[in-house]
Amino acid sequence: MRIEKHPILTFERGKEIYFIFDGKRIKAFEGETIAAALHADGIIKYNTSPKLHRPRGLFCAVGHCSSCLMTVNGVPNTRICVTRAKEGMIVHSQNPRGDLND
Amino acid sequence: MIETDILVVGGGPAGISAALACGRNNIKTVLIEERDFLGGQLIKQTHRFFGSKEERAGSRGIRIAEDLMNEIKKNKNIDLYLDARALGYYEEEKIFTVLQNGRMLKFSPRKLIIATGAFEKSLSFENNDLPGIYGAGAVQTLMNIYGVKPAERVLMIGSGNIGLIVSYQLIQAGVQVVGVIEAAPEIGGYAVHASKIRRLGVPLYTSHTIKKAIGNEFVTGAEIIELDRNWNEIKGTEKKIDCDCICLSVGLSPLVDILSQSGCEMVYIPELGGEVPVRNENMQTSIDNIYVAGDLAGIEEATAAMLEGELAGLCAANTFINDVKQDERIEKIKNNLEVLRSGPKGSKIRSGLNKLIKGETFFQGGRNTGSEIEAFKKTGIPSGENLRSILPDEKRINETPFALIECFQEIPCDPCVNNCPFGAITEGTDINNLPKIDYSKCTGCGSCISRCPGLAIFLINKNYSENTSTVSMPYEMLPVPQKGEIVDVLDREGKKIVSGKVVKVLKNEKMDKTNVISVEIPKEFFNVARNIRLVK
Incomplete structure (x- = not known):
């Protein structure tokens, strides 16, 4: 779902890289956030609500709403909408609040 | 401890303009921005701006952003700290703390300019937490910064300028907009923005609201319903719309946390977006050292934010330089802001600003009514x-x-x-x-x-x-x-x-x-x- 041609903008994408999300290999371009790369792959469910375990996705995409928290390279509660994807990153969806023992 | 004359918090249009106003006058300025790039909302604005020639009306927001950001980088008086999050201001010690790369930095500024912008409001309806329900800013970030389509079929909630502009931008990105719904009986934003999407075939539902989002794991549709004159739902008018994204463009809340923490006097004014700092016409808050600019001082658009930023920068700088030329410029900016807000579409912001300080009227004049164009305001046609x-x-x-x-x-x-x-x-x-x-x-x-x-x-x-x-x-x-x-x-x-x-x-x-x-x-x-x- 990446935009290849745009009437106003040109997207200068970085080098093609890969990271692992819940065991799946995801393509990203250097400079993209983890959320943008997952979204481009059609993955839009990022978290679950603490009590009712309802699915949650992005809301603000600028690091303010905490709807997209995941465990990234072992660090829980990482805001994937403002964290840039890096080659070989290990990204896990987490239980709602994250766990330091993961 | 890092000493500076001015510390600007927030690298959006208001903060950039504030930093430049100081930097251009050889004042030592620090600009901090929480993201690792500058530009705030301005870098997502692919459309041409309204306003006057002096404010570069007719240029695309992204072009204005490029020029301002280049000037920041070239200005030797401005130290830029990216990836730097404001933590708090301690008035007694006059220390501002910032988190960057896991380290806490301490600044000792003579004056602070806070321009942290705003946060998107949500709306309460059934299933409003499903994946696929995004703020309009999030949709713009995905498509205009990262070049990723937010969805294939979007239902836009809210017909303010942002809702209308983002609808148009979605179509430019190759996404179908299945409709724009608006609870009020007429279009919230400029009717010409509505005309653009109408002639692209986008249906506009005024006096309608969203009742619920449909879907289990993600959005597959929405149920909308018509509202009567008193904004009550009219039973039997429910309608299902297929979509894979519901985009909320229902207003913004000023991001005032730093000001509340600092102890600035705050006031709740719905017309300005909610809780805003009390300030005078020089953008100075109840704490003498703290100035404000942009959306956190009252929700408006980028042109006003840039003018307010420059105004706050010059007024703060004026406490050191006392240059007559700056006084002239300050008066000019105030005048430009007044002109920008003086039309019928500015009545909301004028009424908000007039409530800001008891007994003080920002606006004497301004037009509240425009041409009789009922149908145009309802339909964009x-x-x-x-x-x-x-x-x-x-x-x-x-x-x-x-x-x-x-x-x-x-x-x-x-x-x-x-x-x-x-x-x-x-x-x-x-x-x-x-x-x-x-x-x-x-x-x-x-x-x-x-x-x-x-x-x-x-x-x-x-x-x-x-x-x-x-x-x-x-x-x-x-x-x-x-x-x-x-x-x-x-x-x-x-x-x-x-x-x-x-x-x-x-x-x-x-x-x-x-x-x-x-x-x-x-x-x-x-x-x-x-x-x-x-x-x-």
Whole structure:
């Protein structure tokens, strides 16, 4: 779902890289956030609500709403909408609040 | 401890303008931004801005952003800290703390300018937490910064300028907009923005709200319902709409956390977006050292944010420099802000600002009512009467090509006036006035078409041939048609009226991607044809 041609903008994408999300290999371009790369792959469910375990996705995409928290390279509660994807990153969806023992 | 004269918090349009105002006057300035890039919301604004020539009206937001950001990088008086999050201000010690790369930095500024912007509001309805329900800013971030389509079929909630502009940008990104719904009986934003998406065929539902989102794991649709005059739901008017994204454009809340923590006096003013800092007309808060600018001081648009930023910067800097020239500039900015807010569409912000300080009136004047354009404000489509009011007389229509400005709502804007090489377009002394064409001066050159931020100017050549006319229209979609191509010609509601032949495609650097397409159609459609669609 990446935009290849745009009437106003040109997207200068970085080098093609890969990271692992819940065991799946995801393509990203250097400079993209983890959320943008997952979204481009059609993955839009990022978290679950603490009590009712309802699915949650992005809301603000600028690091303010905490709807997209995941465990990234072992660090829980990482805001994937403002964290840039890096080659070989290990990204896990987490239980709602994250766990330091993961 | 890092000493500086001015510390600006927030690298959006207001913060950048504040830092530049200080940096240009050789004042040592620190600019901190929580993200690893500058620009705030400005770098997502691909559309042309309204306002006056001085504020670069008619330019795209992204171009203004590029220029401002380059100037920040070149200015030796400005130290930029990216990836730096504001933590707090400690008034007694006059220390501001910042988190960068896991380290806490301590700043000791003489003056602070806070320009942290705003946060998107949500709306309560059933299932409003499903994946696929995004703020309009999130949608813009995905598509305009990262070049990722947020979805395939989007339902837009809210018809303020942001909702209308983002709808248009979604279509430019190749996404279908299945509708825009608005709870109020008329369009919230500028009606010309609505006209743009109407002629692309987007339905607009005024007096409607969303009842629930449909879907289990993610959004698969929405149920909307009509509202009566008292904003109550009308039973039996529920309607299902298929979509994979519900985009919320229902307003913004000022991001005032740092100000609350600092101890600034706050006040709740709905017209300004909620809780805002009490401030004077120099943008100074109840704490003498703290100035504010942009959306956190009251929700407006980027042009006002840039002016407020410069104002806050100069007023804060004035406490060290006392330069007469700056006083003149300060008065000029205040005047420009007043002009920007003085039209009928500025009545909300004026009423909010007048509540800001008891006993002090920011605005004496300003117009609350504009032209009687009920239908246009409800639909984004001008009525027959509206259209008759702008057409030249029959004789002129039949002579040579002429421009037609379908602008019926008083908004602060003047690029058409400033870009007519023949001085044929005027709007008098008030920038909010509707533009008028002197048809004895209009040569039909069409250079106004690509400059209008509302994309509301068309060029008509009634007697192109014995049986045909041509209509030249602004076109910002892909692919661009070729000369000679047969296309579907659409009316103001995006409905096909006839097939037409593209006789001219005008594009050059100055037009900055607003191409002008001339299409040949049977004469009877010269005042109906307003868009084209390529035939696959």
